[in-house]
Amino acid sequence: MSTIISIADLAKHVGEEVTLRGWVYDSTGKGKLQFIKVRDGSGICQCVAFKPDLPEEVFAAAQKLSQESSLTITGMVKEDKRAPGYPGGYEVAIKTLTVISAAGEYPISPKEHGIEFLMDNRHLWLRSTRQWAIMRIRATIVSTIRNWLDDHGYLLVDTPILTPAAGESTSELFEVKYFDDMAYLAQTGQLYSEATILAHGKVYCFGPTFRSEKSKTRRHLAEFWMVEPEMAFFSLEALMDMEEQFVSAIVGRVLEKHRMELNILERDTSFLEKVSAPFPRINYDEAVVRLNKLYTESSDEEVKRLLRYDPANLPEGKTEGEYVRELRELLKMDWGNDFGSPHETALTQQFEKPVFVYHYPTAVKAFYMQPVEGRPESCRSVDLLAPEGYGEITGGSERIYDHDLLEQRIADYKLERKNYAWYLDLRRFGGVPHAGFGLGVERTVAWICGLQHIREAIPFARTMNRLYP
């Protein structure tokens, strides 16, 4: 048998006889010619069988290959501009082939499919080129997150997934039986990381987190991956400095490594190219002013653009004018409320880069956030909103480090003090100003890949209506 190679390495073997191992992605015949696209995980290569050059049984086998059959193919690597594939431009002239396992009728044809069907067949859908490209970019995003943090003095310290009580108390938690008790799946590792920074200075935790909110939107999953850096002696400003470096590094690495994949996804990279520090920073007050200005001054056409108006969503019996007026109402913003999704979408379209919004109202944020000095109604919090309408990808804050203030807040939020005794201890034994944030991996993947829906950003999405496969 000749050398077994990866399709990604085809260019190094032009003129050689090689063996590919993989799966039939597509097959099309033209009489005495048969074109077989083979994938092997590293790429896709067109293999060509020409009847006069082959024993009858080899050509017959090449002709009747079913989609997704596994096989080995041996043949000569040739350069040919006509050859499709990834990397493309090379093809293999088949000499022999061996079917390892003939696939039955494959449900996912290279035609259009509905999303429900594709999600039901997610285990197979992952083989298609688009999903393959997304998973490769996701892997780079994850490895860049880890490498960047490791290289900048952050220590990975894992936090538990089974927890005794709510992290932030607001969101819905998944309950699980824990021996004779109940436990909850973690929705954040932050509180634990606040403990470990007092041992290690700068840390991060990185793992799955769980929220049983009944959310049905393109931005929500019940199980998603989050990286949460936490740093001792960090201010909100230092936090923003670090975040913009961090996010720029992630985007930069993907652009550097995945032109081919971004091309497969037909991603317009012009906005991604602009992602470099510094990012614009506006405070919440200014964001409210900007939104209300959009609310009062935008033309109907601008409202449609800002809120991504889709004629398909026009309710029956309503004119477009009436519907646009309703959309416009979504932009209205009173100081003290948190931003809804339409606000974020409209706001991010004012900027070409990701934008920081800081100093949110204390009332809409978690109990542990440090108040702004002399202005307790605002807190030292910051969200990073991705451009092109993708919205919040990180959320963070300075944390309260004064013991008595934190104790008061726990009481104000009607949390059970005994659940937070250990957390208060962190303020009794050498508490320091500190800050941290969480970055949602799938939202970042969706943004960088330009996905319409977050469910394609994770191999097996878990949502309100999906636990299979």
Add this chain to the structure above:
RNA sequence: UCCGGAGUAGCUCAAUGGCAGAGCAAUCGGCUGUUAACCGAUGGGUUGUAGGUUCGAGCCCUACCUCCGGAGCCA
């Protein structure tokens, strides 16, 4: 939970209350350069479920189920 939309062949979709249809996929045949090939032939249906109206229901009515899009919540 609320608002809107949709369930018909393996898939994507048609079908004035009057014989259940097309394209793709599958199978068979033809073709030496295909890129979602093309041409010909063949097979393929409990119209989401349960009830109701009607001479007659995929279509109308009631209830339920499932999914999709959006809101809220958030990363």
